[in-house]
Amino acid sequence: MALTPEQVQLVKDSYSLICKHSEPYSILFYHQLFLKHPFVRALFPDELAHQTSVFKQTIDVLVENIADLARMRPTLATLARQHVQYGVDTYQYAIVGAVLIDTFAEILESRFTSEARKAWEALYAETAAIMISESSTGH
Numbered sequence: 001m002a003l004t005p006e007q008v009q010l011v012k013d014s015y016s017l018i019c020k021h022s023e024p025y026s027i028l029f030y031h032q033l034f035l036k037h038p039f040v041r042a043l044f045p046d047e048l049a050h051q052t053s054v055f056k057q058t059i060d061v062l063v064e065n066i067a068d069l070a071r072m073r074p075t076l077a078t079l080a081r082q083h084v085q086y087g088v089d090t091y092q093y094a095i096v097g098a099v100l101i102d103t104f105a106e107i108l109e110s111r112f113t114s115e116a117r118k119a120w121e122a123l124y125a126e127t128a129a130i131m132i133s134e135s136s137t138g139h
């Protein structure tokens with residue numbers, strides 16, 4: 001389901017605050033992901049610098065295109081197929097989404113309102129749904 005204009009704004013506003021945080025959220029995110037779900041560590045290379053940067057770039061682009069996510073489908077389709085090659089299972093999308101949003105909550109504390117959380121959940125759910133649907137086609 002598409003996000004409401006209020007949700008679009010909530011995601012944009014909260015994301016600009018998250019990006020101002022002294023420690024890059026993508027570093028905190030991977031730290032939390034491997035702490036909470038150690039079994040996914042083996043999927044990633046030892047050196048995470050590249051990964052943290054490209055992951056953040058993708059979220060940047062998602063937030064930029066949030067009002068028209070359909071435009072992201074070709075990019076997400078390619079990304080989804082790469083993830084199949086990396087050995088990612090579709091059930092892991094829920095894990096990554098939960099850790100990402102918890103990381104945002106940890107950074108913003110009380111500024112991460114329940115409305116902001118719901119808006120991020122909606123954005124992530126839509127993104128993951130596209131990637132999951134593209135994971136099972138064409139091979």
Ligand code: HEM
Nearest residue numbers: 040043044045054055058059082086088092093096127128
């Ligand atoms: C919306 C969700 C996700 C986004 C935006 C995302 C983004 C990315 C990006 C941009 C890359 C780099 C692609 C490249 O090689 O150029 C990547 C790689 C990767 N992602 Fe994701 N990802 C997502 C979900 C997941 C999930 C659910 C997992 C499961 C644990 C995962 C595991 C990986 C792995 C293992 C790699 C490859 C690392 C490597 O070998 O270099 N990702 N991801």
